[in-house]
Amino acid sequence: MKKIRIIIPILVVVLSFMSFKSLTESSKYKCMIQMTNYTGEGAYIVISLINPEGNYEKTLYVKGDDDEWYNTVESWWDFYGKRRTDLDAITGATISGGERAINVIEIDNDKLDKGYKLRFETAVEDQDYYTSDVEFDLTSQNVKSKIEGKGFIRYIRMMPQ
Template sequence: MTKKIILFTLLSLFSVSSFAQKSKYKCMIQMNNYQGEKAYVIVSLIDPKGEYEKTFAVLGPDKQWFNTLKEWYKFQNKTKEKISAVTGASVGGGDRAVRTFEIEDAKLNKGYKLRFESAVEEQKYHVKDVEIALTSQGIVEKIEGSGYIRFVKLSKVQ
């Protein structure tokens, strides 16, 4: 009987610890007032080595234009990650988009980043339009963009 209790306790502890704690963040992307077609924006989780780990959002519905986001597209072709659940409308100059992400708490303060790539048809591609360090401080700061994105602001959802 004691062995069964110990075994049950160990299995219970293992199953509880195997569920990663996640927090929800609302992400607001404010675009610059640029001229041209709507931008395609990719939001990705980048690991401490600078490699793509996961796609959080694809703002742009037409797969034929995904190849304009060159670095992410290489990752996408290699992994064949299922992205239909995170795909939505592209975003135009001066517009804003809001998305909600779930980020594992264990990724904070470990060298991970959120990368926002942007591309506009027949215009320049910005592989690192915005990068946000997943640190306790960095994840709640307003970060200025360097391309089509004016700024990105995340806020934790309670």
């Protein structure tokens, strides 16, 4: 019993420290993707966090909920395909030509202004695949701006929540 009396306060301290830590260290951003007027199927879009070494660090959002097509997003598939982390919370429907979608993505604050990048990869069934349709440095300036796309994406806009 004595031991438990000691353990509980320690646990409380540790847990509250941990939760405090996670609260302070990430922020939510509203992110809008506006597609070009292409014709055809809805696009699979993956938003990833790229570390300063240029490697995938984390998957932030996946637009497209049928995993049989995930391998068409080739570069990301090399990273994700091996691990198959749980994507349920960060998955939405595909969007087609001319449409827009707004999602909320969560990024750790300590990744800001540290050489990390955000990458938007797009693939459309039977059409093209763009490894970096949109890619930009994760700076506090960029997370509240509008960035043009090179492929199926016309532009994306970000805004801190």
